[in-house]
Amino acid sequence: MHTVPIQPVFESWRDRARELLASGVPPEEVLWSDEPQAPGLFATLEEVAPRGAVPKVSPVFLDLARSVAAHRDGRRWSVLYRVLWRLTRGGERHLLAVATDGDVRQLQQWAKAVGRDIHKMHAFVRFRLVAQDEATGREQFVAWFEPEHRIVLLAAGFFERRFAGMDWSILTPDDCAHWDGVTLHFTPGVPRRAAPDEDALDDLWRTYYRSIFNPARLKVSAMQSEMPKKYWKNLPEAPLIADLIAGSGGRVEKMLRTEASAPRPAPKNRYLDSLRDRTAS
Amino acid sequence: MRITVAPDMELQQKLEILADAAKYDASCASSGAARKDSRGGKGVGSTGGAGICHSYAPDGRCISLLKVLLTNACLYDCHYCINRRSSNVQRARFTPDELVRLTLDFYKRNFIEGLFLSSGIIQSADYTMELVIEVARKLREDHHFRGYIHLKMIPEASPALIEKAGRYADRVSINIELPTQQGLSKLAPEKNLARTQEAMGHLRERIDERFADQRRPGALKPPPFATGQSTQMLVGADDSTDAVILRRADVLYGDYRLRRVYYSGFSPIPQPSSLLPLRPPPLVREHRLYQADWLLRFYGFKVEEIASDAAPNLDLQLDPKLVWALRNRACFPADVNRASREILLRVPGLGVRNVDRILSARRFTRLRLADLVRLRVPMKKVLPFLITADHTPTRFGLDDDALRARFLPPPRQAELDFHSPPAATVGDLVSVRSGEL
Incomplete structure (x- = not known):
């Protein structure tokens, strides 16, 4: 068993994976550790000298691996190496096309979670x-x-x-x-x-947030699935949410109790007259 | 006609009124723009790729753009609209400079993707259109803004102005509002379906030009123009059936190449008109229309397969794809390892992405139930319709009269808790107002 200490970044994993692959070390003999101070329990630390050429791997896998590397799940390095092994030494060149494979599916889900986190960072x-x-x-x-x-x-x-x-x-x-x-x-x-806590524009932004909300269409779970609570603490508009929800029923009730107004005849207006002429012609 | 707008109103109050006035427009999309960014320029802004929702309101809607009206004063009298001339709502008007400042300030804080600007019609369509254009021009030319701009077009404005607006915008839209002229004549007397579609036709020509083949030798660089147009239809304000709404949407997608048709369930407004129905449609009707819209655009369905004269309205309890499958059971079961893409797309529970994953994976492996579970396919839904390497549904399942019942939502328990009675629903409130039981 080889314990392979790496920095928790893609490049570090890639460099070591390349050496291991060139030396023909199968995935079940590798214990990845991205905490250098803590070698594996039964592991022996030894240098693996590269023997032989590094097999080529598709850019699709490298893109996937770059995303997966950013995930915090500790198992990612070993699953990445196992898939790399299967793609190259294992004779499963088309493995990435098999989204139903357990390992591939796992990598795609990690990459998806990372992609979503990036998207939410761009948003929030x-x-x-x-x-x-x-x-x-x-x-x-x-x-x-x-x-x-x-x-x-x-x-x-x-x-x-x-x-x-x-x-x-x-x-x-x-x-x-x-x-x-x-x-x-x-x-x-x-x-x-x-980091600073506030901005002079926060109040105007909260005014916008409050005003663009339609109390007649309350859908709190739809909001929360796209804007989970874990992000709320750094959003200046989030403190308004509870009150907007609580007040919506009363606002709708008031709308519905308002006397409906009857249509009034069109005022004398040159532009409106011209519209009527256009419609008639 | 004079509508008084207080001249010295605070910016905050204007924003409150003019954002409130804009919130009935469902669209807030900021995707599909041409790729551009601020590197090497003097300002800020980038577009291209998927749009970003920078926040969500408790109504579940994405907040992507600063969506406001330039003014909510309006000559038109559209009865579903809070800003119609006969409404008593408070009026306000931004100056172009105020809007430019607000857009840039919000943008630099990463609150928004850009501006969605619409306006009530004051003086004339051309006068209003020029004001709207001036805001976009200042942003683009004076401030080098490269973020997203969506401009609402007024179909009655002159073609030259519509063209000018389209040069500054990433997306343009004209709201069709109702699917028939009868509906418009009754509820929006100043609007005209033929005029609206004519203006959409002009926009389509400009947009097509933009995408014309540039690889031909000697081809000119296309004039800058918005990359797409969209529209909105109100649901439940008139008595149009879902079939009428979807047929209109189909024409708009086919003849005018709209990127999106938004369906907006008519919702109560603070200044109601007596011409409107008392009862807003259930929100689920709007949801079903979006599902049907998706089936038309991405799943190869025809309108008549989803809504016809025989069954003009969508089933509110079951999604339209499942309803179609239950009506066409002879097409099933489909074999996940052999069926064509077209057939797989019609299996209830299989979406476009999973169909493509299945097509890719089955070149190398025979798919079993466990594979579908890993793809997170809703198993209960697909099982009666699908054959896998280790599963064949019984004919009995498909012939079963009770199959529809299997998919219905469970009946709700009657509320008997007197200490905390259930909150009043919109339906209850309508009955308060109408005296209807």
């Missing part, structure tokens, strides 16, 4: 204006976010493309991303208190 990051650079006039924004998986590196490109014209930092407990108009760079995670 809230930038707060902190300063304006006196020399360049560029506005500077900071956001705090708590992703479920380690997705900051995968998710950051979107913010660069979208917010190229402003300086920003996204702070999270794992990794932080920063953009200064020229380069995107990453630093280690920070605690919550490093």
